[in-house]
Amino acid sequence: xxxxxxxxxxxxxxxxxxxxxxxxxxxxxxxxxxxxxxxxxxxxxxxxxxxxxxxxxxxxxxxxxxxxxxxxxxxxxxxxxxxxxxxxxxx
Amino acid sequence: xxxxxxxxxxxxxxxxxxxxxxxxxxxxxxxxxxxxxxxxxxxxxxxxxxxxxxxxxxxxxxxxxxxxxxxxxxxxxxxxxxxxxxxxxxxxxxxxxxxxxxxxxxxxxxxxxxxxxxxxxxxxxxxxxxxxxxxxxxxxxxxxxxxxxxxxx
Numbered sequence: 541x542x543x544x545x546x547x548x549x550x551x552x553x554x555x556x557x558x559x560x561x562x563x564x565x566x567x568x569x570x571x572x573x574x575x576x577x578x579x580x581x582x583x584x585x586x587x588x589x590x591x592x593x594x595x596x597x598x599x600x601x602x603x604x605x606x607x608x609x610x611x612x613x614x615x616x617x618x619x620x621x622x623x624x625x626x627x628x629x630x631x
Numbered sequence: 632x633x634x635x636x637x638x639x640x641x642x643x644x645x646x647x648x649x650x651x652x653x654x655x656x657x658x659x660x661x662x663x664x665x666x667x668x669x670x671x672x673x674x675x676x677x678x679x680x681x682x683x684x685x686x687x688x689x690x691x692x693x694x695x696x697x698x699x700x701x702x703x704x705x706x707x708x709x710x711x712x713x714x715x716x717x718x719x720x721x722x723x724x725x726x727x728x729x730x731x732x733x734x735x736x737x738x739x740x741x742x743x744x745x746x747x748x749x750x751x752x753x754x755x756x757x758x759x760x761x762x763x764x765x766x767x768x769x770x771x772x773x774x775x776x777x778x779x780x781x782x783x784x
Contacts, residue, residue, distance in 0.1 A: 541773075544766035552759050563763050571767065604756060606748045610736040613748055619760035622767055626756055630745065 542572070549574050552626070559612065560627030566590075576627045577614075585625040589618040649682050 545563065552561045553574045560576030568586035570579045577585075592603045605616040612629040736742050 541770045544769050545763060548759075548762050548766045561759070563767075572763075604748075604753055608742055608745065608748070610738060610742050613752075615748065615752065615756045617756050617760050619757075619764045622760070622764050624756070624760040624763050626759060628752060 545572050557628050558626055559629055560614075560625075562625040564623045564625075566621050566623070571622065577625055581625065585616050586623045589616050589623045592616075593618060650678070 549561055549563065549572050552558060558575070560574060562573040562577035562581055562585060563571040564582040564586045565571060566586060568583035570582040573579065573582075588605050589603075592605045593601075596603065602618050607614040607616075612627055614625055614627045616623065616625045618624075
């Protein structure tokens with residue numbers, strides 16, 4: 541059942557600039573991860589996205605949280621009930 | 632009294648040496664040298680007193696100015712209060728170490744000056760998130776048979 545998600549994560553990692561991807565549910569439970577992002581990041585990622593969403597009153601507006609560092613950017617976004625984080629190196 | 636290389640005795644206080652050299656005295660002559668010792672002693676005392684007087688006039692007593700209005704007892708009480716407060720603060724500060732926040736970078740100005748996240752990156756992220764959501768929604772319970780069955784005995 542999770543084959544489609546696993547395949548999608550593998551396809552995402554094929555992008556040379558992407559070094560990590562993580563998918564969690566609303567409670568921070570890890571649904572799938574690859575590369576530099578792993579289980580332990582699930583909680584932080586989901587909470588960051590949730591807190592960012594509370595900055596706006598519009599429920600349809602899903603903000604993107606960017607953590608910028610000298611080892612690439614981590615972009616976090618919520619879509620529906622899942623939260624996705626992508627660790628991308630600066631190109 | 633006089634100063635070096637002159638026999639002028641009325642040069643004024645500005646050039647008068649603090650401790651006059653008796654060997655340079657031109658007017659005193661040999662009378663004082665061979666004179667009574669007690670008078671020499673009192674002269675020296677007078678000179679010392681005049682020196683002290685002059686020094687005291689030019690001294691500014693800072694301690695007298697600062698300690699106005701604060702008694703010794705009150706001062707000690709305050710010092711004790713401040714030291715105990717500092718001890719408490721130092722203890723709480725030392726408990727807060729170690730810091731658990733990771734440092735993202737050692738060169739913050741470089742990170743801040745770097746290019747912003749591009750719109751194409753954001754669009755790519757939205758697409759990945761949308762695909763992942765649709766993949767997750769394909770996870771559903773596939774009921775093949777009844778969970779509860781009747782045992783026929």
